[in-house]
Amino acid sequence: MNIFVTRALPETIRKSLTDRGHTLSEWTEKRDLSASELIHNTRDSDALFSIGKNQIDKHFLAARPNLRVIALCSVGYDNVDVAEATRLGVPIGNTPGVLSKATADTAFLLMQNVARKAFHNHKEILRGHWGFFDPMADLGIELQGKTLGIYGLGRIGFELARSCRYAFDMPVIYHNRGHNEAAEQELGARRVSFEELLGQSDVLSVHANLSKETAGIFNRAAFSKMKASAIFINTARGAIHNEADLRQALEEGQIWGAGLDVTHPEPMAPDNPLLEMPNVAILPHIGSATIETRIKMMQLTVENLLAGLAGQQLPYCVNPQVYKK
Numbered sequence: 666m667n668i669f670v671t672r673a674l675p676e677t678i679r680k681s682l683t684d685r686g687h688t689l690s691e692w693t694e695k696r697d698l699s700a701s702e703l704i705h706n707t708r709d710s711d712a713l714f715s716i717g718k719n720q721i722d723k724h725f726l727a728a729r730p731n732l733r734v735i736a737l738c739s740v741g742y743d744n745v746d747v748a749e750a751t752r753l754g755v756p757i758g759n760t761p762g763v764l765s766k767a768t769a770d771t772a773f774l775l776m777q778n779v780a781r782k783a784f785h786n787h788k789e790i791l792r793g794h795w796g797f798f799d800p801m802a803d804l805g806i807e808l809q810g811k812t813l814g815i816y817g818l819g820r821i822g823f824e825l826a827r828s829c830r831y832a833f834d835m836p837v838i839y840h841n842r843g844h845n846e847a848a849e850q851e852l853g854a855r856r857v858s859f860e861e862l863l864g865q866s867d868v869l870s871v872h873a874n875l876s877k878e879t880a881g882i883f884n885r886a887a888f889s890k891m892k893a894s895a896i897f898i899n900t901a902r903g904a905i906h907n908e909a910d911l912r913q914a915l916e917e918g919q920i921w922g923a924g925l926d927v928t929h930p931e932p933m934a935p936d937n938p939l940l941e942m943p944n945v946a947i948l949p950h951i952g953s954a955t956i957e958t959r960i961k962m963m964q965l966t967v968e969n970l971l972a973g974l975a976g977q978q979l980p981y982c983v984n985p986q987v988y989k990k
């Protein structure tokens with residue numbers, strides 16, 4: 666069967682599909698496909714291997730309702746109209762679990778970078794400013810014993826909470842719809858209201874899905890309730906924080922610093938003022954970007970594709986309701 670892939674694949678991953686008799690058609694241009702290009706290129710496809718930001722919206726699904734499987738090479742699926750895919754009976758696969766540690770590690774490194782102004786200090790060396798030693802210039806803050814707040818404690822939040830607990834003995838609070846029993850038992854994490862999360866966190870890290878409920882929830886009102894010494898971290902989706910409000914909060918000292926692996930839009934413009942702020946660390950969405958993790962993500966995507974093309978239930982399925990029809 667025919668699989669359209671939105672990127673060129675490593676040979677081992679390609680082989681795991683072609684060895685099963687499938688034919689691949691890969692998009693090799695170094696840019697994302699437009700909506701019409703995605704529709705055009707999947708005209709003879711039985712399955713879509715989606716890497717990057719492809720809009721799997723109503724328009725696309727209406728044009729390609731007969732795809733046997735849409736396999737996302739990501740854990741997030743905010744680029745997909747899942748309700749519409751479910752209505753049309755199209756199974757959507759994702760890659761949960763395998764990127765949790767890598768993404769949590771990215772949040773951890775951003776947290777440390779902001780706390781110690783590491784990116785800023787590195788930029789200072791490049792500017793030739795490694796000169797006179799001033800013992801009170803550019804000081805960071807200690808993380809030891811500070812409170813970690815997690816907005817959306819799932820697999821990734823759990824890994825970050827564990828790292829912070831063991832590395833810096835940080836007590837953990839979190840805001841979720843329900844309890845996370847494992848985090849409460851293993852890490853002594855405490856579930857709190859959103860207001861308490863804002864008011865009590867020394868480091869507040871976002872690990873929620875982007876949804877109608879979470880979009881823009883970190884806005885001017887939210888930042889104004891945080892500690893002036895707090896660090897805000899987002900490795901989930903850029904649209905969960907309001908960038909103008911975040912910038913204002915940083916400029917006015919409502920919060921101490923921010924570390925972002927995600928922005929809205931992406932890529933961030935190179936002249937964005939946040940990039941020059943000493944208390945801000947920004948990365949270009951590299952949360953899952955380790956060799957080990959990216960290969961595992963692709964392997965899970967392959968598992969989903971093989972199952973979907975064989976008419977079986979996807980092992981990692983976002984909308985298992987399609988099988989109840």
Ligand code: 8YV
Binds near residue numbers: 716718739742
């Ligand atoms: C991906 C991600 O790199 O899994 C996710 O949701 O954000 C990243 O791991 C990105 O989605 C590109 O496909």
